[in-house]
Amino acid sequence: MSGISIAQALKHAMSPAPGPALDRVDAFALLGHVLQRERAWLITHDDQILAPAAAAAFEQLCARRQRGEPVAYLVGEREFHGLRLAVSPAVLVPRPDTETLVDWAVEVLARAEAARPAQVLDLGTGSGAIALAVRQACPHCQMTAVDLSPAALAQAQANGERLGLPVTWRQGSWWEAVAGQRFDLVLSNPPYIAEGDPHLAALQHEPQMALTSGPDGLDDLRRIIAQAPAHLNPGGALLLEHGWDQAEAVQSLLRQAGFEDIQSRADWGGQWRCTGGRTTKG
Numbered sequence: 001m002s003g004i005s006i007a008q009a010l011k012h013a014m015s016p017a018p019g020p021a022l023d024r025v026d027a028f029a030l031l032g033h034v035l036q037r038e039r040a041w042l043i044t045h046d047d048q049i050l051a052p053a054a055a056a057a058f059e060q061l062c063a064r065r066q067r068g069e070p071v072a073y074l075v076g077e078r079e080f081h082g083l084r085l086a087v088s089p090a091v092l093v094p095r096p097d098t099e100t101l102v103d104w105a106v107e108v109l110a111r112a113e114a115a116r117p118a119q120v121l122d123l124g125t126g127s128g129a130i131a132l133a134v135r136q137a138c139p140h141c142q143m144t145a146v147d148l149s150p151a152a153l154a155q156a157q158a159n160g161e162r163l164g165l166p167v168t169w170r171q172g173s174w175w176e177a178v179a180g181q182r183f184d185l186v187l188s189n190p191p192y193i194a195e196g197d198p199h200l201a202a203l204q205h206e207p208q209m210a211l212t213s214g215p216d217g218l219d220d221l222r223r224i225i226a227q228a229p230a231h232l233n234p235g236g237a238l239l240l241e242h243g244w245d246q247a248e249a250v251q252s253l254l255r256q257a258g259f260e261d262i263q264s265r266a267d268w269g270g271q272w273r274c275t276g277g278r279t280t281k282g
Contacts, residue, residue, distance in 0.1 A: 006031065007046035009058055019066040026071050030061045033075040081133035085159050090151035092210045094129040097267040098189050101241045101274050102133045104265055105187050108237050109138045112184065117142045119181075119233070123174055123188035123224060124148075126210060128156030128167065130187055135165045141185075144168040146177040149207070174220070175227045182233045189241035190220040217243060218253075225253045232279045239276035247272035 004012070013027040022030075028039045034057045035042070050058070061074050072078040072093040077086050080094040081102050087093055105120070112118050118141045122131035125145035135143045145167050147153045153171050160167045170177035191210055195217075214220075221242060228238045238259065242250050247264040254262050259277030267273035 003049065003052075004055065005047050005049055006042055009050055009055060010042075010046070013058070013062045019063065022062055022065055026065055027062070029071050029075060030065065031058050034058045034061065078127075080127075080129045081136075083129075083132055083136060083159075083163060085127050085129055085132070086155065086162070087127050088151075088155055090149065090207065091127040091155050092207065094127055097269070097271075097273050098130065098241055099133075100265055100267045101187060101189060101239055102130055102137070104239055104274060104276065105130075105134050105185060106137045108185055108239070109134070109141055118185060119183045120144070121178060121181075121183040121186045121231075122146070123186065124190050124210070124220075125156050125169075126152050126189075128159045130189060131156070131167050132160055132163060132165050134187070135160075135167055136163070142168075144170060144178060144181075144183070146170045146172060146174070148173045149210075152207075152210075174223055175231055178231065182231055182236070184233050184236050186228060186232060186236070186238045187240075188224055188238075190224060192217045192221060192241070192243045192246060216249075218246065218249060221246075221250060222253060225250075225257050225259075229257060229259075229279055235278055235281035237276055237278050239274060241274050244271035244273065247275050250275040 010027050010031060013022045014024060015021055028042060032039060032042060034054050064074055065071060070093045072087045073089055077084055078094050081099050085094060109118055120134060120141045120143050122145040125131050125147045128145060131143050131145035135141065145156060147156065150171055153169055157169050195215055221240060232238065240250060251262050251264065254277040260280060262277035264272045264275040
């Protein structure tokens with residue numbers, strides 16, 4: 001692919017031969033990463049000839065993308081709720097759907113009494129996306145984030161340090177890492193895909209332990225909900241992300257655990273994406 005212009009390189013990447021055609025957004029993102037240029041620059045300089053090293057690097061990234069690797073892993077970062085987060089195969093790629101959970105959390109914290117800083121917990125933090133986005137939007141809250149994976153936690157902590165957003169990071173399985181502590185708001189985007197789901201093939205490059213949760217995808221949601229009342233202050237809220245078809249099941253689990261004011265929220269695509277409730281105020 002040497003000796004060709006930016007326009008020609010992009011056209012080649014988006015053509016269906018020799019491999020699958022790349023999405024236009026992906027092609028621009030990968031070439032922009034190689035050249036360290038924004039999309040607008042690529043468009044206005046599309047007649048510029050690529051250096052051989054840049055052309056080869058772009059070709060290699062395109063081949064990896066054609067094999068299914070997420071663009072975020074290839075460029076090493078992903079934008080989420082206005083934050084630019086470093087990501088790697090140690091963590092899930094943050095999805096736009098998860099911004100629904102962040103927006104709901106910000107609403108809850110905005111209505112909270114201001115007598116003291118709200119104690120907030122993010123269970124299964126991964127890249128730190130949820131914890132850091134909420135901490136950015138609500139700087140007076142005290143945020144704790146938990147993950148079982150040391151590699152994921154290191155990624156999240158590095159993101160927090162780079163962004164200058166203080167979070168208390170804890171390693172462990174769900175509530176074990178915060179034994180004896182109580183919070184005003186708990187957030188989680190746990191694994192919720194059923195084992196054997198055919199859609200998992202498209203997610204083969206992401207950590208499977210962060211994706212699947214038992215035969216119906218609800219095992220981790222059950223664990224979190226069952227133990228949540230012991231870790232929430234009176235009137236505390238638990239907000240959860242789940243699969244598009246799991247809202248009714250999660251509502252039922254929350255009712256069984258004694259939660260009140262149970263609601264679900266839809267994502268930008270209109271799918272029921274998050275469900276939450278409150279403990280009694282006592």
